[in-house]
Amino acid sequence: MSNRVAVIGGGSWGTTVAHLAAHNVPTVLWCRDPKTSAAVNEHHTNPRYLDGYKLHSSLRATTNLKKAVAEAEVVVMGVPSAAFRSMLQEVAPHLRPWVPVVSLTKGLERGTRLRMTEIINQVAPAHPAGALTGPNLAKEILTGHAATSVMAMADDTVAIALQKVFATDLFRVYTNDDVIGCELGGTLKNVIALASGMVDGLGAGDNTRAAVITRGLAEMGRLGTAMGGRADTFTGLAGMGDLLATCMSPQSRNRHVGEQLGRGRRAREVVGEMDQVAEGVFTAGVVVELAGEHGVEMPISTEVHSVIEGARTAAEASMVLMGRQARPEPESAGSRRSRLHRAWRFLKRSNR
Structure with missing residues (x-):
């Protein structure tokens, strides 16, 4: 794939991926904000989200969605999960035939609980759908630190072609055909x-x-495999790798929100101050619902959701988790099924 890439969304990660692709192919970044588009074109910067970081000199930006998409051989969706479907619906009429659509979004659609590639398959069913995911902090990559990512797509031929679009000397891209596991890894972490x-x-x-x-x-592995992902995906870059980076880095939006919750602030207040989306705030409730449907225990996720909803403080949630009965680690699948079955029978008797 040697032709044009269009990245939809001028946030920090969308801009960074456009910067990476511009090393290899002509790339255009679609931005809703004319000021951001002008800054990319005139100064090779995105002062709103990446102030002080230089972008590749060949990267171009536009506010004209039709022009950006109609000339693209690859379309990358870098918008939050809440806006993903509506944005893709605007993009779809302008797509050339069989153009791959790649998601950068690590979340689930509220209501439908669909992954982003599932939305792509619904809105643009004739286009290969994939996800670029992994332990990728935008500012570190723009600083020039080495990083790795995963191009998740069912079609290995297309994945290998896309691998070459985004890889640079310091950004190594692997491929993985476990799209479910890769997307869930990025979401659950x-x-x-x-x-x-x-x-x-x-x-x-x-x-x-x-x-x-x-x-x-x-927890991620239990739910991810129950939903069809492979266990080894959750020990790789799209699972453990992304989890470590997001849990430890001060650049992580989700970690920042959690830290503020730990200090006693309310989720709505913290999120209201942010210029970008912390997907975990909106995903936690969906994850708890899915865990219930699949019969998977996710005590940490459940307590996080309770804190977001204001049902507990972070200190109370921590005490609840510490008060849980300790069990063998790792717990065998048979033992876990037996314990869940006993719990189910107890609830059934209680509801009689």
């Missing part, structure tokens, strides 16, 4: 990052953070 931020806000130490990350990874 945001909720665990909220928990990691909460314990930081409460003043806990590295031992506590390590416990949250490790047990959070176990």
Whole structure:
């Protein structure tokens, strides 16, 4: 794929991916804000989201969606999950035949609970759908630090072609045909990052953070595999790798929100101050619903959701988690099924 790439969304990550692609192919960044578009074209910067960071000199920006998409051989969607479907519906009429559509969004659609590639398959069914995901902090990449990512797509031929579009000397791109696992890894880790931020806000130490990350990874794997992802995906870049970066970095929006919750602030207040979206805030409730449907225990995610909803404080949620009965680690699948079955029978008797 040697032709034009269009990235839809001028936020920090969309801009960074456009910057990466511009190293290899002609790339245009669609921005809603004319000031952002002008800054990219005239000064090679995005002062709103990436102030002080230089972008590739060949990157161009536009506010004309039709022009950006109609000339593209690859379209990249870098918009929040809440706006993903509506934005793609605007994009779809202008797509050339069989153009791949790649999602950068790490979330689930509220209401439908669909992954972004599932939305692509609904809105633009004739186009290969994939996701670029992994431990990718925009400012570190623009600074010139080495990073890795995963191009998740069912069609390996298309994935390998896209791999070459985004890879640079310092940005290594792997491929993975487990699209479900890769998308869920990127989505579920945001909720665990909220928990990691909460314990930081409460003043806990590295031992506590390590416990949250490790047990959070176990939660991600349980739900992810129950929903059709592969276990090895959750121990790779799209799972553990992304989880570590998001839980530990001060650049992480989800970790920041969690830290503020740990300090006693309300989610609505914190989110209202932010210029970008912390997907985990909006995903936590959906994750808890999915866990219930699939019979998967996710105590950390459940407590995070309760704090977001104002049902508990972060300190209370922490005490609830510490008060849970300790079980063998790792717990066998048979033992887990047996325990869940006993719980189900107990609830059934209680509701008679």
